[in-house]
Each structure stands twice: as structure tokens, then as C-alpha cells.
Amino acid sequence: MKDLTALMQQAQAMQQRLQDAQAKMAESTATGSSGGGLVTMVLKGPGEIASVTIDDSLMVPGEGEILADLIVAAHADAKRKLDEVNAALMREAAGPMAGMNIPGMPKLF
Helix, strand or coil: CHHHHHHHHHHHHHHHHHHHHHHHHHHCEEEEEEHHHCEEEEEECCCEEEEEEECHHHCCCCCHHHHHHHHHHHHHHHHHHHHHHHHHHHHHHHHHHCCCCCCCCCCCC
16 A cells, blocks of 8 residues: 555656646747748747747848748747757656656656
């Protein structure tokens, strides 16, 4: 029975660490850029756009397609970085359980 109690305490501690990680993920931000910094984008939390900065040199008639491509590329860059930050937070929270594949349990990175 002592082992079961210890296991339950470990599970509760891990649950708390996962909740803490989710709170940190909601506050995390990442900045992506494209076109050598002509377009920058900041994403926060689960991927919400916090800001977009566009260099004035791109505000030229007929450059809409290029600008659209740069915005998409900046978003992809920021999203990749945000995903890396969030994955690291979850791996840290999962501790020794990270990467384990226990039948019936969700995979924890």
C-alpha cells in the first residue's frame, strides 16, 4: 500500500507540473521574421498573433503578393519557435515520464 501512496503522490506532483507548464505556455511568446527582417510577427500563447510589423519599403502598389508571402513566412517562423518553447516546457514538466509510451496514456513528448 505504501508504494501505491507514493505513486499517487508522484502522479499528483506531475499533474501540478503539467498545469504550471500550461500556464507558462499561455504566457509564452515567440518572434518570427522574413525578408531579412522586413516583416516580423510576434505570437503568444497557443499561437495568437500579438503583433505584426511591416517595413515601409513593402508598402508599394503591386507588391501585395510578395507582402502576403512574407507575412506567411514570418508566421511560420514564429509558430515553429513557439512550438519549440512550448514543447520544452512540457518536456520539463513531464520529467522522467517524457517520451514514455504507456498503453492507455497519452504520449508526453
